[in-house]
Amino acid sequence: MDFTFSEEQQAAAEAARGVFAGVAPDTVPSPALTAGAVADDFDRALWARLAEADLLSLLLDAEYGGAGLDAVALCLVLRESAKVLARVPLLENSAAAAAVQAYGGEELKSGLLARAGRGEVVLTVAASGRTGHDPAELAVTARQSGDEGEGAEWILDGVQTAVPWAQNADFVVVPAHTAADRTVLALVPRVHAGVVIAEQISTTGERLGEVRLDSVRIAARDVIDAEGAWEWLRDLLATGTCALALGLGRRVLRMTGEYTGKREQFGFPVATFQAVAVQTADRYIDLRAMEATLWQAAWRIGSGAQAALPASGDVAVAKIWASEGVRRVVQTAQHLHGGFGADVDYPLHRYHAWAKHLELSLGPAAAHEEALGDLLAAHPLG
DSSP: OOOOOOHHHHHHHHHHHHHHTTOOGGGSOOGGGOSSOSOSSOOHHHHHHHHHTTOSSTTSOGGGTOOOOOHHHHHHHHHHHHHTTOOSOHHHHHHHHHHHHHHSOHHHHHHHHHHHHTTSSOEEEOOSTTTSSSOGGGSEEEEEOSOOGGGOEEEEEEEEEEEETTTTOSEEEEEEEOTTSOEEEEEEESSOTTEEEEEEEOTTSOEEEEEEEEEEEEEGGGEEOOTTHHHHHHHHHHHHHHHHHHHHHHHHHHHHHHHHHHOEETTEEGGGSHHHHHHHHHHHHHHHHHHHHHHHHHHHHHHOOOOSSOHHHHHHHHHHHHHHHHHHHHHHHHHHTGGGGGOTTSTHHHHHHHHHHHHHHHOOHHHHHHHHHHHHHHSOOO
């Protein structure tokens, strides 16, 4: 493996820094101060700038107007977006479009991908299942209708919870299981017969959606019935979430360094105190471990390289470090900020809320350690 970023990957990160340079997370209301959601919609102006910079089509091939880059490039851009808590469905839209490109039919790809890359169509993914604890692919059932040919349809029933940007996306990619114990991916329009979206609010103050499907009929051309499609999409979403955790953690540690370097006690900056230095050094180590495991997972997904363990093993390790690491980073930051760390008017409060949401999205480290143990048992090394 080689973690040296290519010129194209570095160019994507540089373009992202330029787009996100004007975003100020401290101007967004704290979720503790709002009665409901922070806003009814995501940041459409920022979305348009991302489209103009060709950052919505990073993973798409040239024939769909994309750059043909890999998961590493996407994670570099996501890392920058998290530093400013960008309120856009960049991860979900990019991952869903990449899954359509890799596993979808030609008619679906030709009708959707170029528009998604230009930001004209917004995609999101239902990946939390019915309760947030059970596998997402088991929350919805899918069965084929008796029709054949162009009129063939799939019928979906079930509930997916905590779907990000569900009220604003044009399509929700829904994993569903069949009687043959396979998982298909259905592109469900937000406005469609049998689809009901109930509002939920995340710890970030952003809107989520509980998507209820009651005998929803989806044309066969809009359903991906390919082996491994859901597993690949799920791993890409998880790795992208780890990238968001890394970007957020890096920004929070920088905020902490700036604050402790200026805050004085007994005539000296508190950053010079040994207790403060030790805590920040530990968090720096957390971030380096988060970074190393992230690039390992992203590289495996992007390259398709073979190893003793499947890519899900690298993703599990990245999730362990990201979920634990981002929590430790924000907790230490709040502690070292003193009273400012608990002030809901101070930007750190929003970073803490987003960190908690990312931690919950990734799931507990113990669960990933168990999954990694199962993988090791199934694929013994040596």
